[in-house]
Amino acid sequence: MSTSIPNITFSRRNFIRTSSLASGGLMIGFNLFTACKPDAKVPVDLASLDYSDFNAFIKIAKNGAVTIFSPNPEIGQGVKTAMPMLIAEELDVAWDKVYVEQGVLDTKNYTRQVAGGSQSIRHGWDALRQTGATAKQMLVNAAAARWGIEASECTVSEGVITNGKGETLGYGDVVEDAAVLEIPENVTLKEPKDYKIIGADIKNVDIDKIVTGKPLYGLDYKAEGMVYAAVLRPPAFGQELESFDAEEAKAMPGVIDVIKIGAKAKELLSKEKISWTAQLSPSEKVVVIAKTTWDAFKGKKAIKATWKDVSALEDSKYQDDKLVSLLDGVEFNTLRNDGDVNQAFAEADKVLERTYESPFLPHNTMEPMNFFANVTAEKIHLVGPVQTPEEAANTVAQLLDRDIEDISLEMTRMGGGFGRRLYGDFVYEAAEISDAIGKPVKMVSSREDDMTMGVYRPAIKYRIKAAVKDGELTGYYLKEAAVNGNMYGLIPNFFPAGAVENYKVDVASYPSKITTGAWRAPYTNFLAYAEQSFFDELAEVMEVDRVQLRLDLLEKVKGTTDERIQYSPERLQAVIKEVVDKSGWGKQPEGVYQGFVAYYCHNTHVAEVADVQMENEMPVIKKVTCVADCGIVVNPLGARNQVEGGIIDGIGHAMYGDFAFKDGVPQSKNFDRYRLIRMKEVPEVEMHFIENELAPTGLGEPTLPPAGGAIANAMKAATGKRVYxxxxxxxxxxxxTTAKPIIG
Structure with missing residues (x-):
């Protein structure tokens, strides 16, 4: 595999924009501060440094400190560590002298400042390394010119350039010369065998600040003169504010004022001038302004508000009936239709049909929604945790009728995102409040606010039907019914697409006032369980080995010319074979029951095996063995953390996650009613990566979807019961085990 990138011509502005591609498609940002002089000392007093502007990403001080600005949000997925590793590798600096910080929103110099989709490493792999390699070559060229020799006569190690006589120059010594040189047309990237940083276990660059409670998160941010705001929103989806009495709240200690917001957002929303995310509930809202968060929360509870119904107030029974009627109906959007599934079912020897269902789920980030805003006549200063800062800034500009150039947005580290912070409603609320009161304000949501006025994973039902003829799978029909749809654009081209001659995917949705959207591993977080549980049962009906069934189907996809297919049959087969070996599949002692799954999503191939044992007549998950093919693993330590977190999250929500509505009101408002997995319930996770030199893909999401199927299949093996x-x-x-079994 060649790693050189030949014949690329840059202008200085193009280099800035090409560098921007290092963030484009990425989920996080990075700043490197590295001491590159032979005698440099760390930590460096960053504020005191005199920097030369190298380009939009890199600044190098005369003392050798290299700053690489990272524009994209960090939501806890570890890319704030992994992305700098890519630049540092090709820039050839020592990692133990690297500092990392967060950049700000800058649409002129950076592209796609977004966190979402497990795409950061994948999209930044070539561009980030190229940025580092180009900067390194410019510095070498500057040193060579000073010595009067060819650049090829120089070597570089950890930011120190050496010539054939043994003379050395640090990056800081030549940065001013390098900054005015032409951009090299050709740079050669390192071969994987030469990596020193990529592939090494590197701890999270923020870990010391995290464990010692240093300011990192939106909730930590403070500004002089700042007040706090708590927002009283409609208690039910389908309701709007009619009137309110704030006299008691205004008399409470610490309460400064009570105001109303939302009228302008509602108007703009009705005219489709802004997106629905600008106000999740298109209603006017009551806001308590106070000296502290606690004062604001107490004042909010004292508000006496009257709400009016503006649409049907849904409950879980109504939603369930709607989804069932959709599955039974004929109004579907067909996403893929290969062959003739109807004929396949008509000619089948055996037909298996099953329906799977899941509830709404909240995001429950550790850090509730919050944001800081200071709106003045001169500018709008925004600070906080958001996954889509550019969209947030644009919407604030529309909402307040200001120029986008007036807005300065700083991103903080996020205490969890999982898709919730893709939707910037909390940013718009903060900006609207500050504009109304003329003061800097921090809008802070309580846990109850977060859970009752959130963006939820939609309730979904899947109906899967398979035809078997002469011992072969001849037809496969997947139907999806989801509240507000399920962002289903990719699912028709995942496995088993291409493996079954007659294959069809239909989707349907019904509109609801309950706000739904992306939840960790969109499209697949529930579908993987449904399909992989179905395949296990299908193997029983076909009387074939469940692992071999998958391998045989994947064999049929090899050599396909169908460009719609998203997955690699070879790579999926490889993880299957590896997990069978590593998990001791079929070789466990008596009393250990195993469940198997293989799945592809978010560009990564994963296979998992869950081990279950019976304790007090109940199945208990003891271990999950996971094998993933995500290409080159940039930071194995961070990768293992992502894999383990995804599996535990997937198990916890599959086992316990439940969220219902009654008359439009969420029935779980805090963790006393919403069950999460507990530490004693977390199984051992054994992780293995397929070693190759392919470009890396994501890991923040791909291991979550298969987890539900693995444990469901293992629990079936242990108890004889399937759950749908x-x-x-x-x-x-x-x-x-004493209860009556329900066999598939």
């Missing part, structure tokens, strides 16, 4: 509805532990007594 999440959460699996909605009725724990179902799993007791």
């Amino acid at each position: 509805k999440q959460p699996f532990m909605a009725d724990p007594s179902f799993w007791k």
Whole structure:
């Protein structure tokens, strides 16, 4: 595999824009501060440095400190560590002298400052390394010119350039010369065998600040003269504010004022001038302004508000009936239709049909929604945790009728995102409040606010039907019914697409006032369980080995010319074979029951095996073995953390996650009613990566979807019972071995 990038011509502005591609498509940002002089000392007093402007990403001080600005948000997925590793590798600096910080929104010099989709490493792999290699070559060229020799006569190690006589120059010594040189037309990237930083275990660059409580998150941010705001929103989806009495709240200690916001956002929303995310509930809202967060929360509870119904107030029974009627109906959007599934079912020897269902789910980020805003006549200063800063800034400009150039937005580290912070409603609220009161303000949501007025994973039902003829799978029909749709654009081209001659995917949705959107691993977080559980049952009906069934189907996809297919059959087969070996599949001692899955999503191929044992007549998950092919693993330590986190999150929500509505009101408002996985319930996770030299793909999401299927199949093996509805532990007594089994 060649790693050189020949015949690329840059102007200085093009180099800035090419560097921007290092962030384009990425989820995070990075800043490197590295001491590159032979005698440099760290830590460096960054504020005191005199920098030369190298380009939009890199500044190098005369003392050798190299700053690489990272524009994209960090949501806890570890890319704030992994991305700098890519630049540092090709720039050839020592990692132990690297500092990392967060950049600000800058649409002139950076592109796609977004966090979402497990795409950061994948999209930044070539561009980030090229940025580092180009900067390194310019510095070498400057040193060579000073010595009067060819650049090829120089060597570089950890930011120190050496000539054939043994003379040395640090990057800081030649940065001013390098900054005015022409951009090299050709740079050669390192071969994987020469990596020193990529592939090494590197701890999270923020870990010391995280564990010692240093300011990093939106909730940590403070500004002089800042006040706090708590927003009283409609208690039910489908309601709007009619009137309110704030006299008691205004008399409470610490309360400064009570105001109303939302009228302008509602008007713009009705005219489609702004997106629905600008106000999740298109209603006027009551806001308590106070000296502290606690004062604001107490004042909000004292507000006496009257709400009016403006649409049907849905409950879970209504939603369930709607989804069932969609599955039973004929109004579908066909996303893929190969062959003739109807004929396949008509000619089948055996037909298996099953329906799977899941509830709404909230995001429950550790850090509730919050944001800082200071709106003045001169500028709008915004600070906080958001996954889509550019969209947030643009919407604030529309909402307040200001020029986008007036807005300065700084991003903080996020205490979890999982898709919730893609939607910037909390940013717009903060800006509207500050504009109304003429003061800097921090809008802070309580946990109850977050859970009751959030963006939820939609309730979904899948109906899967398979035809078997002469021992072969001849037809496959997947139908999806989801509240507000399920962002389903990719699912028709995932496995088993291409493996079954007659294959069809239909989707349908019904509109709801309940706000839904992306939830960790969109498209697949529930679908993977449904399909992989179905395939296990299908293997039983076909009387074939469940692992071999997948391998045989993947064999049929090899050599396909169908460009719609998203996955690699070879790579999926490889993870299957590896997980069978590493998990001891079929070789466990008596009393250990195993469940198998293989899945592709977010550009990564994953196979998992769950081990379950019976304790007190109940299945208990003891271990999950996971094999992933994500290409080159940039930071194995961070990668293992992502894999483990995804699996545990997937298990926890499949087992316990449940969220219902009654008359439009969420029935879980805090963790006393919403069940999360507990530490004692977390199984051992054994992780293995397929070693190759392919470009890396994401890991923040791909290991979550298969987890539900692995444990469901293992629990079936242990108890003889299949479950078709999440959460699996909605009725724990179902799993007791003394209870009547429901066999697939």
